[in-house]
Amino acid sequence: MRYVSLGTYPIRQPVQGGQLRANAIHKVLRDCGWETRHVLVTPNRGARREMEAGDLFIEMPRRFRKQMARRKWRSDVATAEFIARSSSHRLEIARFLDDFRPDVIAVEQGWLWPALREYVETCPPEANFSIVYSSHNVEQHLLAQEAAIAGAGTDLWSARRAADIESDLAAKADLVVAVSEQDAAHFRKLNPSVVVAGNGVWPRETPVGxxxxxxxxxxxxxxxxxxxxxxxxxxxxxxxxxxxxxxxxxxxxxxxxxxxxxxxxxxxxxxxxxxxxxxxxxxxxxxxxxxxxxxxxxxxxxxxxxxxxxxxxxxxxxxxxxxxxxxxxxxxxxxxxxxxxxxxxxxxxxxxxxxxxxxxxxxxxxxxxxxxxxxxxxxxLWSSTLRKLPELFAALPRRQRQPAAKPADGRGRFLHGLLQRLGLRGRS
Missing domain, CATH: 3.40.50.2000 (Glycogen Phosphorylase B;)
Known part of the structure; x- marks a missing residue:
């Protein structure tokens, strides 16, 4: 089976918590025979060196990075804004998914949901996949807390944007994977299909020095x-x-x-x-x-x-x-x-x-x-905390292309989807 994750950081050489978790999910799935890929959208050009063969790397252009710095956007919220505005990069992700034909598409922390949401409406008829929200925390709560702290660098706009994206993704996902029962309780208000797979560790490296x-x-x-x-x-x-x-x-x-x-x-x-x-x-x-x-x-x-x-x-x-x-x-x-x-x-x-x-x-x-x-x-150990995921992912219902909300008639839907896939509708 095939699994692809969409995220805002590289995962091949993990350092921080989000990277460690995403990397561990890939490893546990691969150990069960899955083929996995990662899609990365980032302002960090150097992250290209940390990609594996077959993965997709998208660097935010300099013009957008300047705008991000000027407005003091958080990089994760900025990623969601960038991908929502850029039809060409949404098309690049769509083509990657078309080629890889994943069974499961997981959105790490939610920020690339704008790209996947469009793909659900415009994917080819033969596409057959499930959507997973791989949650590391309740982003809207975290950003709201930070917005209340002077000097934390998070504003109310970012918190509201997080709430819009996360709530929509959590409600539409085929499965939400939470890290704790506290987080799961929040997501079950939006979606009954929630499972807890806690954070873990691998045995540490052999020490040197x-x-x-x-x-x-x-x-x-x-x-x-x-x-x-x-x-x-x-x-x-x-x-x-x-x-x-x-x-x-x-x-x-x-x-x-x-x-x-x-x-x-x-x-x-x-x-x-x-x-x-x-x-x-x-x-x-x-x-x-x-x-x-x-x-x-x-x-x-x-x-x-x-x-x-x-x-x-x-x-x-x-x-x-x-x-x-x-x-x-x-x-x-x-x-x-x-x-x-x-x-x-x-x-x-x-x-x-x-x-x-x-x-x-x-x-x-x-x-x-x-x-x-x-x-x-x-x-x-990660092999224990994540042990149920391969079986759960394999058992998920597969979805095919969903009709776009507009236009209503079949010919219009087809034309709308075709124009989007060609990058001619909703261009930024």
């Missing part, structure tokens, strides 16, 4: 914080640490890996305390998988100061699966509630409590896990 990192942190107890440059990651860290790190002793360090390090480094609140903080934090920035694996191996604690966002956090699954003591907010464990009373998991939701619990964890030894605890960890 263990001796080098061990030497650098010799004699220190370390708390590892890993996060992308997504602003909520930095806001959570700064909120839960004050950001005055004076609560740590001279032999304790917070080690920060990922794009979040630059966000923390440049934050005005952090800069006010940098004299004391610089002696208690290591802002390492981006590291490859093998070096990150070494840092996880050496860490005494993994911290998850997550206070906002949507969906669930893959970093939570990574921390749990790697058998490290975890200090987290209860919000960080959404989707993983079965682990909230697990050995070595400590929860705190007030900043002062979070700091106290983190210090306690750094100054104590972890409990030993029993065989039942260790067996439960296997439920966090």
């Amino acid at each position: 263990l001796d080098r990192w061990a030497s650098r942190f010799a004699g220190l107890r370390t708390a590892l914080f890993v996060g992308s440059g997504h602003p909520p990651n930095a806001r959570g860290f700064l909120q839960m640490t004050d950001p005055d790190l004076g609560f740590l002793s001279a032999s304790e360090r917070i080690v920060v890996v990922g794009g979040v390090a630059d966000q923390i480094r440049n934050d005005p609140g952090f800069l006010r305390h940098r004299g004391a903080d610089n002696a208690r934090i290591e802002l390492l920035g981006m590291q490859d998988g093998a070096n990150l694996s070494a840092l996880i191996e050496l860490a005494d604690v993994v911290m998850l100061p997550i206070v906002e966002g949507g969906g669930t956090n893959i970093k939570t699954a990574e921390a749990l699966y790697n058998r490290k003591p975890v200090v987290a907010t209860s919000f960080a464990l959404r989707g993983y509630e079965q682990f909230q009373h697990w050995p070595n998991v400590r929860l705190a939701d007030r900043p002062e409590d979070f700091r106290d619990v983190l210090a306690q964890a750094l100054r104590s030894e972890p409990e030993e896990l029993n065989s039942a605890d260790i067996a439960q960890l296997d439920t966090l």
Whole structure:
């Protein structure tokens, strides 16, 4: 069977959560014998290097990128706006789908739904496919939350655009795949065909540089914080640490890996305390998988100061699966509630409590896990969290071309569809 995903980021070399999830779905399907492809629409020219043979890459033109920057659009919302305006690129996607003839077309996070919605109306009669909304969170809720935060870079227009796109897609999809029961409850108000397939992890890479990192942190107890440059990651860290790190002793360090390090480094609140903080934090920035694996191996604690966002956090699954003591907010464990009373998991939701619990964890030894605890960890693997998807996708009803809403007569429908496919109707 054949599967194609439509998204706004490359997935061959995944780094952030959305990429990791989309990549894992492709891998699980391929392991079951499916043939898969990915369609990418992005402002990032360099992403072409991360495409696999047979995939489709569409780069937003310079003129639109300038408009996006001028209006301060989020790149994901801008992608939806771009594809809705560009009949030529919608036609390019349609031709790709015609050639590949997928059994299942999945829209990752919804932003390319304007292209697929038109394809449903204008696809060739022999097309026979199902539509899946592969949801990572409730986008309209997430963007509405961000729009209410000063300086978050999301406006009400973006939130409303997300609500329009996501609600329409969720209602029309043959299946919605959600990451948590909380998200699923929202989508079931729009569509009864909803399934939960949680976020997971793969076993981490073989570590490199263990001796080098061990030497650098010799004699220190370390708390590892890993996060992308997504602003909520930095806001959570700064909120839960004050950001005055004076609560740590001279032999304790917070080690920060990922794009979040630059966000923390440049934050005005952090800069006010940098004299004391610089002696208690290591802002390492981006590291490859093998070096990150070494840092996880050496860490005494993994911290998850997550206070906002949507969906669930893959970093939570990574921390749990790697058998490290975890200090987290209860919000960080959404989707993983079965682990909230697990050995070595400590929860705190007030900043002062979070700091106290983190210090306690750094100054104590972890409990030993029993065989039942260790067996439960296997439920966090992608091969477990996504195991039902191949069978569910294969069983979905296949749809054929749906008549366009207008014009009403058969000859008009045919002409309308033909003009759209030739790029002569609705040209931007």
